[in-house]
Amino acid sequence: MxxxxxxxxxxxxxxxxxxxxxxxxxxxxxxxxxxxxxxxxxxxxxxxxxxxxxxxxxxxxxxxxxxxxxxxxxxxxxxxxxxxxxxxxxxxxxxxxxxxxxxxxxxxxxxxxxxxxxxxxxxxxxxxxxxxxxxxxxxxxxxxxxxxxxxxxxxxxxxxxxxxxxxxxxxxxxxxxxxxxxxxxxxxxxxxxxxxxxxxxxxxxxxxxxxxxxxxxxxxxxxxxxxxxxxxxxxxxxxxxxxxxxxxxxxxxxxxxxxxxxxxxxxxxxDPAAVELVCDDDGPQVCVTRAHAALLPKVVGPARETLALIGAKLPGAAPTRVEESRQLLDNTVRSDANHVRDDGTLVFDALSVGWTGFSDVSPDELRAALLDAAWWRECGTDHTTYLARAVAVAWLTGGQPALGRGSTPEEREKVAAALRELRNLPSDEQRKRVQAARTAALGCEIDRFHSLLFLAQP
Structure with a gap:
């Protein structure tokens, strides 16, 4: 009733x-x-x-x-x-x-x-x-x-x-x-x-x-x-x-x-479950957070290609696994964004999810981010460090330096000149210099990192 x-x-x-x-x-x-x-x-x-x-x-x-x-x-x-x-x-x-x-x-x-x-x-x-x-x-x-x-x-x-x-x-x-x-x-x-x-x-x-x-x-x-x-x-x-x-x-x-x-x-x-790692072990291990588990298949290919590229150019010194950062903007979960950890893990920025439920980041963008992260450790850096990383990444890929739209003509010329000088060296010397630069970058020896890649430039 x-x-x-x-x-x-x-x-x-x-x-x-x-x-x-x-x-x-x-x-x-x-x-x-x-x-x-x-x-x-x-x-x-x-x-x-x-x-x-x-x-x-x-x-x-x-x-x-x-x-x-x-x-x-x-x-x-x-x-x-x-x-x-x-x-x-x-x-x-x-x-x-x-x-x-x-x-x-x-x-x-x-x-x-x-x-x-x-x-x-x-x-x-x-x-x-x-x-x-x-x-x-x-x-x-x-x-x-x-x-x-x-x-x-x-x-x-x-x-x-x-x-x-x-x-x-x-x-x-x-x-x-x-x-x-x-x-x-x-x-x-x-x-x-x-x-x-x-x-x-x-x-x-x-x-x-x-x-x-x-x-x-x-x-x-x-x-x-x-x-x-x-x-x-x-x-x-x-x-x-x-x-x-x-x-x-x-x-x-x-x-x-x-x-x-x-x-x-x-x-x-x-949320502890959200930051648990979900990994693909069919090759060099690639991991993302459980919150972004659906994105793992999209990450595996570019991540392993990047590891292979670094390993081919810098044998014996390349990172061996890739992991998504568990840090988002100012809500820090763990300060491990964009660098290589001491255990050989290459950490990349937390993924953004698009309207389809998959990442908005393209494979090329992800490869570029991983290559850039291979030279980054959380320590004092400046704009010159960004330019030096551009030189190192261009040497790894064999392509041209990728600088943002905000870069000036002087900065683009400085990076291009540094890359030309680096490529003019004998192959073994190039590899040794880039490897030394990477060691300096991961050891937070910023001045040495700059000098190794910019050679005699001011």
Missing amino acids: TGRIMRTEVRRSAVPGIALLLVIVGAALMLTVTGGYAGRWTQLAVYARSTLMMLIPLALAGGAWLGRRDRRHRVDELFGTTVRPRWQRSVPLAAGYAVALVTVYLLTFLLGIPWVAPTAGYFAVATIPITAVGALALVAAGWLGMAAGRAVPRVATAPILAVVAFAVLTFVPDYVSMSGYDENFTKVRPDPAVLLLAPAINSLNDFKTIPSSVSLLQALWLAALAATGLLLLGAAGRRTVALAVLPAVVGAAVAVPLLPTGGYSGSAVL
Whole structure:
């Protein structure tokens, strides 16, 4: 009987239209950023949460529109004379709206699966609570909107709620975060834990995840907020209204002290499974992270070609295996990007994943990056070191130096002259000089590295 009443209430209300609008908006947002989550389940859950910046304001506005239904049809006074309390009349529509909102959010998530499932290396369990928190956030927004619409049954209530919610979700976190910087743009204090009460996530790198403990606290807060919205929807007096606010206050009082500071970037933790290495051992070992396991077949060929090229030109001194770095931008996992480790491992930059779920890096670009990495150790370098590496790589490949568009004519001439002088030496002398230069580069003897490749040039 209850289910039938709920279906009848939903069918006779604006819920189907509101749900359709939210699905269209959510789908548009997800389909425009497929490259941000393709091939990665955690990223899919995170990007679905980012749609909440638009979906929450719309859910609030939709709830406000539903909340003023009785006033719009001029039956509020009539229903007020019935024996049934207000909350009993409100629950069926509120439950139906909640089901519709959860369905909308799950559909938003499901729309990304075709870009993830075919190439995903592994499924992170944290994807489930991250997604659940997003669905719960929409329910809380919908019920709060219904309560606001019933309390202030005006036409302007819905658009005002939408605009205010969008502004709060979009600008307040940025303002609070920027207030933690000094005049030199140095972060002097972490973002407060209260920012984690906002459910929308901007981004997260491929090797990080939101801890389940944080998701649990967010779920606690959002469940309390949803309870407040539902109680306000059925509240009939000032005392009842005051009691209805209590769950949200208690939820925030419990969650905020337990949430970590630093916002989402500060609360994110390393996902150990994401950084595990997946290797191809049918030849010189080539490894990528499990988060990018689908990219391994694309890496193996160029990686082994590079190892073979270096081994042919510098026998006995070439790296013997290739490994993807587990470092992404400023979210450092391990400082091993772009260099040769002492165990003979050539480490290249963490791969970027394109909208197809595969790397955006072409085989030629990957070979060039690996050749460049063969001369790089994490130590003090300057622009001259970059030019010296260009000379060494051109000698290895037998081609012309590859300099960026920002290089000047003087720099291009300097590199070309150094390469000509190097190639004019006897073959054995060339090999000895380049090998010595590589030893100097990996030993952080930067001045010697420069002098060996630029010969007598100033």
